[in-house]
Amino acid sequence: MSQENWLYKNRLKLALATLTLTGIGLLIRRWYPRMPCPSSLSFLLENPFMNRVAGAQLLLDRAGVVPGMKVLDVGCGPGRITLPAAQRVGGNGEVIALDIQPAMLQRVQEKLAAQKVTNVRLLQAGAGEGKTEPEVFDRAFLVTVLGEIPDKTAALREIHNALKPGGILSITEVFPDPDIQTPGAIRRLAQEVGFEVNGKMGSFPAFTMNLVKPA
Numbered sequence: 292m293s294q295e296n297w298l299y300k301n302r303l304k305l306a307l308a309t310l311t312l313t314g315i316g317l318l319i320r321r322w323y324p325r326m327p328c329p330s331s332l333s334f335l336l337e338n339p340f341m342n343r344v345a346g347a348q349l350l351l352d353r354a355g356v357v358p359g360m361k362v363l364d365v366g367c368g369p370g371r372i373t374l375p376a377a378q379r380v381g382g383n384g385e386v387i388a389l390d391i392q393p394a395m396l397q398r399v400q401e402k403l404a405a406q407k408v409t410n411v412r413l414l415q416a417g418a419g420e421g422k423t424e425p426e427v428f429d430r431a432f433l434v435t436v437l438g439e440i441p442d443k444t445a446a447l448r449e450i451h452n453a454l455k456p457g458g459i460l461s462i463t464e465v466f467p468d469p470d471i472q473t474p475g476a477i478r479r480l481a482q483e484v485g486f487e488v489n490g491k492m493g494s495f496p497a498f499t500m501n502l503v504k505p506a
């Protein structure tokens with residue numbers, strides 16, 4: 292079934308899930324106004340709603356990830372995108388999973404060990420701190436992360452620097468994330484640091500914008 296048909300058929304369930312998640316999101320922001328999404332709330336990321344509207348395979352397809360690539364997953368959280376990306380790039384590729392929270396990286400580490408995945412490296416850092424290597428990545432991801440980063444310009448500048456010329460940063464935002472960023476805000480930030488916007492896919496409740504580092 293196409294995504295449009297599925298969304299139409301499940302509109303009531305979707306509305307209910309959206310209201311519930313909005314409520315939880317607003318409560319979280321009230322309790323933890325300046326904190327990254329806690330690892331205890333990983334269920335808000337790993338659930339059938341997220342898999343349907345912003346599932347890993349869909350996002351890997353949108354970014355054009357293929358075997359052999361080197362991928363940077365910024366704000367990897369519990370590894371929802373990291374592990375499928377590692378599987379897709381295969382033994383000749385590599386994924387660097389970066390997150391500011393050790394507890395999130397611990398979750399990724401446990402999954403890597405359980406699934407015997409060996410082509411992922413973990414990097415504990417804040418996006419924008421400059422801990423990534425320059426010009427080595429083919430693709431980078433920011434999936435429901437940008438709004439949590441205090442210095443968004445520094446983060447995008449670091450990712451721009453870490454990508455090879457012609458590399459792509461794929462940004463996905465999902466409603467009802469309380470930190471959701473608008474396409475206009477992403478466009479402004481992208482242009483500020485030298486990215487070119489290369490299309491927007493999807494709309495509501497999830498969209499992806501691909502930003503290219505000019506070759």
Ligand SMILES: C[S@@+](CC[C@H](N)C(=O)[O-])C[C@H]1O[C@@H](n2cnc3c(N)ncnc32)[C@H](O)[C@@H]1O
Pocket residue numbers: 327328336365366367368369370371372389390391392395416417418433434435436439440441
């Ligand atoms: C809402 S979760 C998204 C996780 C994952 N991208 C996904 O889609 O499942 C946001 C993640 O970004 C991380 N994060 C927040 N601020 C960050 C920063 N300044 N630098 C790096 N990671 C950050 C959080 O720790 C959290 O794991």
